Structure formats: C-alpha cells, structure tokens
Amino acid sequence: MAPSLVHLPNGQILTVTPVFAGFSFKANELNLHNSAFPPGWTIIIESHEDEDDEVAVDGQDSYDQPKKSPARRYRNPTLHGDNMFISSISIPSSTDFKPATSPTRQIAMMVWATLWWYFHQPRPNLHIRGTNPNMPEEGKPKGEWRINIKREGIFKGRHLLPKLERMGIIMSEESCVGESIDDRTGEGWDRMFASQRAFWLLDPRIFLFTLSPNTHSPFPGASPYTSRPTSPNREGFAPSRPDSHAEAGQGLWTPQAQSPGPFASGSHLPTYYPPPPTLFTFTNNIRHPLRQKPPAQGETFYTRFIPSVGQYLSFRVASLSHKSPTHRGPVSDSVPSFLPPNSGVTHGSLPSIANMTINPCDTDLLHTWMNDPRVNAMWGEGGPRAKQEAFLRSALNSKHSFPVIGCWDGKPFGYFELYWVKEDHLGRQLSSHDFGNWDRGIHALVGEQEFRGPHRVRVWLSALVHFCWLADPRTERVMLEPRVDNLKFVQYMVDVGFYKEREIAFPHKQAALMKIRREGWEAPVL
Numbered sequence: 001m002a003p004s005l006v007h008l009p010n011g012q013i014l015t016v017t018p019v020f021a022g023f024s025f026k027a028n029e030l031n032l033h034n035s036a037f038p039p040g041w042t043i044i045i046e047s048h049e050d051e052d053d054e055v056a057v058d059g060q061d062s063y064d065q066p067k068k069s070p071a072r073r074y075r076n077p078t079l080h081g082d083n084m085f086i087s088s089i090s091i092p093s094s095t096d097f098k099p100a101t102s103p104t105r106q107i108a109m110m111v112w113a114t115l116w117w118y119f120h121q122p123r124p125n126l127h128i129r130g131t132n133p134n135m136p137e138e139g140k141p142k143g144e145w146r147i148n149i150k151r152e153g154i155f156k157g158r159h160l161l162p163k164l165e166r167m168g169i170i171m172s173e174e175s176c177v178g179e180s181i182d183d184r185t186g187e188g189w190d191r192m193f194a195s196q197r198a199f200w201l202l203d204p205r206i207f208l209f210t211l212s213p214n215t216h217s218p219f220p221g222a223s224p225y226t227s228r229p230t231s232p233n234r235e236g237f238a239p240s241r242p243d244s245h246a247e248a249g250q251g252l253w254t255p256q257a258q259s260p261g262p263f264a265s266g267s268h269l270p271t272y273y274p275p276p277p278t279l280f281t282f283t284n285n286i287r288h289p290l291r292q293k294p295p296a297q298g299e300t301f302y303t304r305f306i307p308s309v310g311q312y313l314s315f316r317v318a319s320l321s322h323k324s325p326t327h328r329g330p331v332s333d334s335v336p337s338f339l340p341p342n343s344g345v346t347h348g349s350l351p352s353i354a355n356m357t358i359n360p361c362d363t364d365l366l367h368t369w370m371n372d373p374r375v376n377a378m379w380g381e382g383g384p385r386a387k388q389e390a391f392l393r394s395a396l397n398s399k400h401s402f403p404v405i406g407c408w409d410g411k412p413f414g415y416f417e418l419y420w421v422k423e424d425h426l427g428r429q430l431s432s433h434d435f436g437n438w439d440r441g442i443h444a445l446v447g448e449q450e451f452r453g454p455h456r457v458r459v460w461l462s463a464l465v466h467f468c469w470l471a472d473p474r475t476e477r478v479m480l481e482p483r484v485d486n487l488k489f490v491q492y493m494v495d496v497g498f499y500k501e502r503e504i505a506f507p508h509k510q511a512a513l514m515k516i517r518r519e520g521w522e523a524p525v526l
Contacts (some may be wrong), residue, residue, distance in 0.1 A: 006117045007305030007312075010263035011209050011330030014040070016117055021046065021073065022087065025113065025518045039092040041110045044153065045073040045084040077124045080146040082191070084118075086110060087153040097211040103161050105209070105270070106468060107154065110172055111169055111194075112207035118147055119196050120307060120526060145196040151189055161189045166201060170194050200523045203470045204261055205272035212268040261329050275472050278437075283399065289437050294402035298325035302467045305332065306459055307526055311409045313463055315416070318403035324359040327410030346454045363389045365412055369447030378483060379445060380508070400424060405459055413451035416464065417443040426481055429504050430513075438474040441481070454492060455525075460518060462496045462525040476518050481511035490514065497521055 006014040006025070015026045019042060026040035048071055074082060078468060089110070091099070100106040123256040155161055164170045172193045180187040265271050279290040295301045295317050303314040311332045319325050360368070366388040369375050376382035381391055395403035401419030405412050421427045421439045435509050442464055446452050468478045482489050491511055494500075498514040505511075 004117075006113065006120070007307075007330070008113060008116065008208065008331075009204050009304050010210075010261075011303075012208075012210075014117070023117075025110070025117070027092075039090055041089045041114075042087050043084055043114055044080060044087045045074040045515060046080045047074050047078050047152065048072075048083065070200060077118065077121045077145070077147075078128065079124050079128070079143050080148070082118075083148045083150050084114070085150040085153040085155050086114070089154065092211060092330045094214070096214055098214055100211065101269075104160065105207075107160065108164060108167055108169060109207045109209065111164060112202070112204070115147070115169070115194050115199050117522070119145075119199055121466070141296065146193045149192040149194060150193070161192060162212065165189075165192065168198070169204065169207070171198065197522050198474060199520075200466065201469055201473075203272050206270055208263055209265065209270045210268045261303065275474070283423050285424055288400075288420070291400065297321070297396070298327050300327075302463065303329050304463060304466075304524070305330070309408070309456065313408070313460060314407045315404050315464070315467065316407065318362045318395070318405050318415070320363065320389075320392060320396065322361050322363075323385070324361050324412075327407060329410070331409040359412055362412075363392055365405070365416060365447065366392060369415060374449065375445050375447060378486065408451055408456075411448075413448040414446040414460070416445075418464070418468070419443070421477075421479055425506070426479065426504075429506070436474075436476050436524050439477040440466075440475055441479045444480070454488075454495075457489070457492045458496050459525045461492060465496070465516060465521065466524040469521065478516050480514045481506075482514065483509045484512045496525060 006016055008014065012027065017024050017026070018103055022042060022044040024040060024042045057357065071083070086107070089107075124145060126142040126145065127137055128143045129140075132140075140514055149155065149161070151161060161170065165172065171194070172188070172192050174188050174191060176188070178188040202399060276292055281290045282288075297317050297319040298321065300314050300316040303312055305312050312330050314327075314329050316325065324369050354499045359365075363385065366381075368383045370381040370388055370391075371377060371383070392403060395401065395417060398419075400423035401417050404416040404418060406414045406416060419441045421430075421435045421441050422437060424441060426441055427435060442461075444461070444464075446457070465478050468475050480493060480498070481504060482493075484490075490500065493514045493516075496516075497520060498516045501513045501515050
C-alpha cells in the first residue's frame, strides 16, 4: 500500500505511510529539520473478519457477545471488525514549537485526524452477513460502520479514554457506572468505538489547532508566523507582514487575514464555540429563537477537500464589496507544502488560484448568473445590475437567512441561501409539527457551467447539509422546496438522502417539499 496524503479541512496535509501492523501519520509541515522521525504518530490497526457477522437480537445489545476470529492485517475497512490504537507519538522539536498546552487535546486531534483518514476509505458493505443466505443482498439488514478503539498503547492511561469519550470522539454502549471502585482496571472502557455517523456530526473546530511557533526558533521562515505583531524577533525588530497570507504555510489560515477562515486562531487554540442559550423573540407575529449572527461578509465558514473531485470546496458569505473577496483558504495546487527555511520564497509569492484576484465581485457574479436564461427561469431575478445589487443587499439584511457563495479551489461557482424555516415563507405553509425551532432550509443555484454536473451537485448539496448539522446540534431537519418540474435537481436530492414529503402551492410556484433528517444522515459525499 503506497503512501497517501490526507487533506485536513484546515488545509494541513498529513502523509500516511504503511508500517508494520499499522500506519504512520507524519505532519511534514512541522518537520523543519528533515528528521528521521518527523513529528506525527503511529497507529496499530487489525481486522477480525467474523465480527461483521454479528446480528443484534431483539432486546439484546449487538456487542454483548462478540464473535472473535484470528486478527489479520488491515487491508480494507470492515463493518465493525477493525481495531485501532495509537502506539507511539513523535512530537515536534521544542526549539521550533512550544509544547501543546493540553496533551489530551493534542492526542484528541491525532485521534480525530486518524478517523478522518479512516472514514475516507472505501465504505464496507453495510449489509450484515450471517442472516438468511437465500435472502437477496438488498433485503438484508444494514449495520453501522464502526471502528473499535483498543485500550492499548497510549490509550492505557487511566483518564485518557474517559476524556475522549466526554469529547464525543469515541463512545460505548455500556452506559453504566460499573461496579469496580478501582479505575485502574479499565472496567467499562475496553469496548469503545468510533462511529462513522457520529464522526461526521462532530465539528472539526473542536479538535483542530496548530502549535504555537517558538519566538526564538532559528527557523522563523518556516513557522506559520515569524513573530507576533509588535513583538521582537531575534534581530530585534518586528518583520513586515504582507497583506496576503504569504507568511503562512500552505493552507494555514492567518488570524490577521481580512477574511479569516473557520480555523483561524491567533492563540493557536481550537476555534469551536457552542451555540448560545435559547431566548425567544417575535418577528411578524412568529415566535422563534433569537438567532445568532451569521459570519461576516466574505468570511469562509466551511471548507473540505473532496477526493473524488481533487479540489477544495468552500462556502463564504457573499459580499457587497466592489472587489472580489480574496480566497485565503487551502487550494489543491501543486505547490509544495514545505519550503526551505529562510529561502526567501513564500507560498504567497508563488502563482496559485489562492492569490489571484481575477474573479468579479459578488454583485457582478449575481448579475451574470441571474441573467442566464436557465437560472432566470427558476429565480426570476434577471435584469440590470442594480436589481441584483438590491437583491444582495436585501439578503444581507435578512434576520433569518444569509447569502452564500460556493467556491471550488477559491473560484466562485454558485449562489446559495441558508435560512431558518420557522421565520421563512416556507414555515407559513407548514403546520407546527412539520418543523422545529432550529430546522433550516436551502436555496441554491449553480451559475458557472464548468462546475455543473450530477456528482458536483451531490457533493455541494451534501456539504451544505453537513454544515447545517455542525452549525447547531439542535437542527433536526434540512429542507428544500424546488419547483416540481425541476426533476433533475429533485433526483439529486434523493441521491443524497432527501425524500419528497408532499407538494406545496406558493404564489409563485408549485414546489416539492424535500426533507432530510439528522437521524437518517450518514456522511457527506466524498
């Protein structure tokens, strides 16, 4: 098995290489000295083939009496027969980066990155074997894709697995206190697992962070930031900072950027914040939760590398600026992720889509897209540029929705709106039991011909649903209401898990009410 690259959503790239009984994960961006043991970690992973045959019996937990077979070397994922633990860790040199403030947080990030790699592997057959052999494959019950976490290696620590379980990254079906009063026995912590469905509902911002560079490192040119603003470096003066992200490593988000990404942190800490407590207010005589403000104009709020396309998909808030917002996130170019220290060459000075400002502003994009006969037939917003500018101003001033520009490798391809159903015109067409306080809806159009096609639609549509789940864990449904004659788009939605509940008669269209539930969602399209 050849080495592979893992593109994390914050733009960092890991090299995964097969080793004896497992894989090594190397963070090459932290290996400033070309060490024989670059920073990273090693996992041991093995498979028990027969564990795929377990079938839950009514009233009995599926893991009560697991079947065992001789362990074999991991080749491809199994339904729930794979077992993994981290065997060793190699930390970066303390001369270059300060040690992580929380070792547990650092290990949690390694576990998360490992699961990110694992759940990007080819999905195993979800149909459970061991049932009626004469039953057609489609009729067999489906299981849930899991990987077991063994209490070995660094996971033998008394408190580590409990902390990881509290973070939600691993879980157990044994939801009891247990009888043992000696926590050194590990009772209740030997059957932990990670679920594919649960993993994709975890916000990456909970786990991803960068190490803080050491101010006195002899290799300042290769650190993400050479010096904090107004603080001296080794020569005794503060270096100049270009306006772009030239000093940042490939794909790293700069805290000082005009449009920071979701992982930008000047303190090098995780950037996740939980939703605020619920307070209610009234809009147009509708009682609804007080909504949190959306991200700022031009700010990127979601990004993910799509292996099947080979590009980064990102979403940012639309902007009224007369200039196109500079894309400061990762792109899938061929620029090396590591440049020699003090070489005088920075990623920002190399040509790439990320530092080219050839895109029109968002108002001009909308003017072009809305006047496309195909788009105008569905949206009806064609006309002079002033009309699209007024349309965008109205969208930015809405209290229950916000306008979004989708990008492939930083190049805009479509316009979207994310809205809260309860305050939207859709909510007025539904009864109260048809939606919850936190359910969201999506409006969508693809304006660029080169980015059309069924696979890309499934990717960005599932990504928008993914964002809705991550943005608020109280969101249980996502809805769309396309025109009933837009049969292709309706089928694309069905392909990613939506179902048609019924039709709704709006004043301007007959719409198909399409829904997807959190409970029935498994993963975004990769």
